[in-house]
Amino acid sequence: MKIIIIGTGILGASVAYNLSKYDGIEIVMIDGAQHGKATTAGAGIVSPWTSSVTDDSWYQIAKRGAAYYPELIMSLKDDGERDLGYKKVGAICIGTNSEKLDEIEKSLILKKMDADDIGTIQRLGTEETHKNCSLFCMMIFNLFLYLVLLGWMEIFFATL
Structure with a gap:
């Protein structure tokens, strides 16, 4: 077949x-x-909980897929695959203002009620963001570098 x-x-x-x-x-x-x-x-990226898609049917399918993903990884390891590149690292949601952050936080709290896969939801204030900036800045830099290497973005330097 x-x-x-x-x-x-x-x-x-x-x-x-x-x-x-x-x-x-x-x-x-x-x-x-x-x-x-x-x-x-x-x-x-396997994180349906942080998606801005509002279609509940899509969310339910994506949520089940995310729950299945660790099982798939274990099955691949059992079949001898070693270099899978899979790592659970969390997610960062960014809002442009307090109201947007309120909306994101409320959505995550509601989704956590029926999704054990969601870990700790923590809203960072200005001080905590600055403390954690090294991790966040490194992630942004790596993303930027990736886009540059793919030719989707150009680098320019300016001195002020």
Whole structure:
């Protein structure tokens, strides 16, 4: 039996992986060419709780997918894969003003009621943000450098 899977993101890849365990199945994966990434979605980010998507059907599917992800990682390790690049590191939500942060925090607290995967929700004030800036700044710098290396952003220097 030949099965065609459209999309090579986490969903398509995990479906192909699970189907590959059955004899007699030929799998063909089809996807668009994504310059420098495997998908147009989250590029490895598994955090439906922090998404701004408001469609509850999407959220429920994404939440179940995120809950399944550690199980998938363990299965891949059991099959001998070692260099998976998976690491649970948390998430940072940024708001442009206090009202936006209130909205984000309220949404996360509501989602935490039915999602054990959400860890500690902590709102940082100005002082705490400055203390944690080294981590945050390093993350932003790495993202910026990645975009530069992909050719999606140019660097310019200015002296003041």
